[in-house]
Amino acid sequence: MKTQIIFYTIALFIKILLFYNQSRGNYLEIAFLDVGQGDSILITTPSKKRVLIDGGAGFTADRILDSYFPLNNCHIDVLALTHPHADHIEGLNRVLDHCKVDYIVFNPVKYDSYLYDNWLSKVSELGDSGKSKVISRIDSETLKIDGITFHCVWPTAEALERRFSNINNASLTVFLDYGDFEAFLSGDAETGVLEIIKERLNEGAFWFIDYPLEVYKASHHGAKNGLVKGLWTKLNPDVTVISVGEDNKFGHPSSDVMDFFATQKCTDLSGLEKLRSLFVTKKGLVKRTDVDGTVKIRYNLSQYGHN
């Protein structure tokens, strides 16, 4: 019993150390969590506010989140759902069970599924009890948290008026902007939506973007219908991240998409000037969660790196 108490105390001490370690460092971190086949992105702001976009399938996102909150003190400042497919929503339902969530952001599109019904009832319960503030419509708006701006570029107000035949195209799509650092996060938006974004980009609608982009999340887990080459070339990202499960039944990422990324590698080295981190290697880098595990990209206004 005495030894058990000693071990118990040591474990508690380690947890407190981990907690202390988590609260250090003033950087923006975007972590593409390795949740298997699905999407889950955890953004940590310099003052340690957390934004969770999607939760993947199953409860793996919650398991990984546990390492960010070693004292069972989960607190998410903003929790966003891009669209209600199971590989994006299921993990969020689990997070809502026990994490304190300040803001819940989503578009209440029409979609029939048990998981989505579960989400709607949980969100409404949290909203009614005042535990969370619910932003249940977001189109072409800008959200700011801790100096980081999220420019929501899709779905537009007009698009939201329609019923989406393909719910992937209802995906909340954002440009994240923090100083010189920009990231494009597009859920599972497919080519139709990405073409519209490309056109609006060419029209100069997204004045806030400084090219080239730093981080690009390959839409729809690297599927062929999740890539518009013109958009990717225009954004010219330093790092492209594919959130995908090992040996998934959908065959993601598509070999065409991977071939395209391979041919684009090291085409433009000008962006390297600003890469002063030890970690960043070369332009056009592609990271996959099924191969690299959780992909973390850190930026502290003067440098960024990933592992």
Add this chain to the structure above:
Amino acid sequence: MVKCRSRFFSKQLLKHNLPFVLLVLLVLSRVSGFCEGDIKACAERPLEFNNLLIIQKIDPFLERIRNKAIQRARKYFPSPASELLLGMTIGVDHFKKLPQFKEMLLKTGTIHVVVVSGYNISLVYSLMAALLGSFYNRTKLLIGFSVALFYALLSGFDPPVIRSWIMGSIAYLGKYYGRSFPTLRVLIVSGLLMILWQPLFSFSLSFQLSFCATLSLILFSDTISKLSITSKIPEFFREDFTATVAAQILVWPLISIYFGRVSIISILVNTLVLWTVPVATVFGGAFLLLFFVGDFLSRILAFFVYIPLGIFANAIELFSKVSFAQVEFQFSLVGFAVYYLVVLFMKVRPSLFASLDVGEIMEKEGPIVADVS
């Protein structure tokens, strides 16, 4: 000499083994009659007890209790602590929602701790004995049996739990009548009775693992505890080391034959982390029972349960990263049979039938009783 030996065997056969032989024959005829000669098709049939009247009657009630426990665990614990807690206490298996963590458990040979085992039943019996005084009273004995049966049903009525409930019941019935039965016999009779009742048990992996782990513990615990290497293990980990090694002797060939891989760090990991399991089970079970406690107090209590669950989960994640954690190895059926025969032959001695206290073994078997569901 021959005459003498023949008389000895006749005596042994009549006194000890004849009823066994008859029971074995009865079981064999029951299995063969049940399967109608097609063993392969029989082995593929699912093991279900939904047709049992008692389950039909109380299942909606049990389901409500399970759902309450799931809600409470998920509200106060993150994953995988909540799934570990639910698995350890009421046998709810939600690890399909955590495929990567389940793989880690398999890799480190620790999947057996997240199911309800004989250890839980022995805990229930101990709790009832503490509450009721003793079982030397027919009413108390019946209450003890009923509560343990209720718990066995609540935790899914899986083969390890049924076996453990039968063994515990025989042990306490023995105590009531002032008798002590040889543990080995109790185990074998329990196993045979289960197969006699439901022949599909004999094809259930969870039954086979549970039975072999307990058999292995009974046969090899003493031998392992006397090894010189065991005395070098720090005292705090020694019991878990002995139990893990002893149980593995008959369990690893089964795992190899079913999964085609064997965890080679299983003994190390189990020895290092098993101490967290009783702590988490007892405190976690108490936490789930205290559903009437307010939110603030629940959060404080949850923190103390979270620590052992967190240690367990972190250790599993850490050890699963070891590149040589498991090796691909599949026993052939012949190799499997030869291994078992050699191991059991080496062990067979007259002392095997010495009288042991079942309760002691029930406590010993604890978290070792294996299951892969």
